[in-house]
Amino acid sequence: MTETSPDHPRPVLVVDFGAQYAQLIARRVREARIYSEVIAHDATLDEIKAKNPAALILSGGPASVYADDAPSIDDALFALGIPVFGICYGFQKMTAALGGTVENTGTSEFGRTTLTVGGDGGRLHRDLPETQPVWMSHNDSVKAAPEGFTVTASTPGAPVAAFECVAKQMAGVQYHPEVLHSPHGQEVLTRFLYDVAGLKPTWTxxxxxxxxxxxxxxxxxxxxxxxxxxxxxxxxxxxxxxxxxxxxxxxxxxxxxxxxxxxxxxxxxxxxxxxxxxxxxxxxxxxxxxxxxxxxxxxxxxxxxxxxxxxxxxxxxxxxxxxxxxxxxxxxxxxxxxxxxxxxxxxxxxxxxxxxxxxxxxxxxxxxxxxxxxxxxxxxxxxxxxxxxxxxxxxxxxxxxxxxxxxSRQPFPGPGLAIRIVGEVTKDRLELLRKADLIAREELTSAGLDGQIWQCPVVLLADVRSVGVQGDGRTYGHPIVLRPVSSEDAMTADWTRLPYEVLEIISTRITNEVPDVNRVVLDVTSKPPGTIEWE
CATH class of the missing domain: 3.40.50.620 (HUPs)
Structure with a gap:
């Protein structure tokens, strides 16, 4: 049984096969209070052994395990006695390396899928709902688990959606437990770390x-x-x-x-x-x-x-x-x-x-x-x-x-307001943006919303002008963009649904108090596809 040390923690290595979520997997491991790092799939056996890993997690990826150019890993890793957990592509790679069967069944699964837990659910799924939503993204499926592994769950497109071999301290799932769309995913990942790999939560x-x-x-x-x-x-x-x-x-x-x-x-x-x-x-x-x-x-x-x-x-x-x-x-x-x-x-x-x-x-x-x-x-x-x-x-x-x-301060980029001015940075434009930004911060704080948003960049579209009416006259001013977002770690984000009343106050104050601004707009784009900052 492996165990981390508080002073020099042995890492859980997340082997990245080109996944969207490799960093998110590492984050989820740390949420279980165990140290983790991401490494490339082409790291050598000696490089991996030198890190003295407490466990390996094989990430998802876009390739097929039987493709000629499929990202790989040295199969000798599975004989080192290190606990291993496979996710999606990593689950399939693990299957192929250990003698199981991976095929294109003709049934793809993308997005929300219903997982059915079989038997007692094993270490990973025991006492969890018999049917539960999970997040899938695969064309190929595991048809037969490796010898000695117990199949514990399935989906319509994946007859083997989870398996485990406690004696070898190995397990895997076809779905993505690291994303919030798999509501029991964190618990499943934590059960692997604690109950299969035998790790202790010392990363505080x-x-x-x-x-x-x-x-x-x-x-x-x-x-x-x-x-x-x-x-x-x-x-x-x-x-x-x-x-x-x-x-x-x-x-x-x-x-x-x-x-x-x-x-x-x-x-x-x-x-x-x-x-x-x-x-x-x-x-x-x-x-x-x-x-x-x-x-x-x-x-x-x-x-x-x-x-x-x-x-x-x-x-x-x-x-x-x-x-x-x-x-x-x-x-x-x-x-x-x-x-x-x-x-x-x-x-x-x-x-x-x-x-x-x-x-x-x-x-x-x-x-x-x-x-x-x-x-x-x-x-x-x-x-x-x-x-x-x-x-x-x-x-x-x-x-x-x-x-x-x-x-508790909301993130602010090192380059400062320079990357919140779309266009050339000048002293006058900085002063204009500073006033608009201060108004937005004051009103969000006054409304008690600071704890509900990750960050609210205020952006000046310096090279854009729009027609407005202020003081019974025509104006040709700049737009200001409000970009309130919610996030866990800035890797992904969604726009924050601020109360209309607060948005109205911010807009009214900015257009009344900031010269050369006659329009305030709201950015409702998630990340991806948009980054949090505009530049």
């Missing part, structure tokens, strides 16, 4: 924080100096708090006021974060530099790369202040001998995935702190949150004692 906020702090100390060393780029958001604040806990006054936080902030942002960072952590903070005034480089630029990818580059340049320029401050603070080392080698960033797992850093994922958009970094970067990156989802980051922040005003 306290253990995560302890492990990350230890990792930071090991990376930075006993004498290393680091700077942390604070954006005003949750992620960079938690990353900074972790590093401050790990190395103390050898960290200096750098807050770059690039002129792309929302109203009150600078003041909040300078008071709340410093009061909560005691960290040293240097503020860099760089508005003119950023706006100068963004002048004439409308392409969103170019904006992100410019902002990423100038962030780093701003940090590099702050190094002298960091060293001087260390010398003034009575450091035992001489200022001349000190060098800042490490840059702390609040990069999250969704940032990495959307920037093409996941297993076989497409580059949706370059996040300024991932794909937007310059090639001649002078720092070594410290990214303690790189494998965490947003809810885990918030939990770690609370564990570190950060105030709720920081921990």
């Amino acid at each position: 906020a306290a253990n995560i924080a302890e492990s990350l702090i230890a990792d930071i100390r090991a990376q930075v060393g006993e004498d290393g100096l680091a700077i942390c780029g604070l954006s005003g958001g949750v992620d960079s604040a938690v990353a900074g708090a972790l590093v401050q806990r790990a190395i103390g006054d050898r960290l200096t936080c750098v807050f770059v006021d690039h002129g792309l902030l929302r109203a009150g942002e600078r003041e909040q960072v300078q008071t709340d974060f410093v009061a909560a952590t005691g960290a040293r903070l240097v503020t860099v005034d760089a508005e003119d530099i950023f706006l100068g480089h963004l002048a004439g630029v409308s392409d969103p990818e170019e904006k992100r790369k410019i902002i990423g580059r100038e962030f780093i340049r701003s940090f590099e320029g702050a190094v002298g202040e960091v060293v001087a401050g260390g010398a003034q603070g009575g450091s035992d080392q001489s200022a001349g001998a000190q060098q800042v080698d490490f840059l702390v960033q609040g990069t999250l797992y969704p940032d990495v995935v959307e920037s093409g850093g996941g297993s076989g994922t497409a580059n949706i958009k370059s996040h300024h702190n991932v794909g937007g970094l310059p090639e001649d970067l002078e720092f070594k990156l410290v990214e303690p949150l790189r494998l965490l989802f947003k809810d885990e980051v918030r939990a770690v922040g609370r564990e570190l004692g950060l105030p709720e005003e920081i921990v």
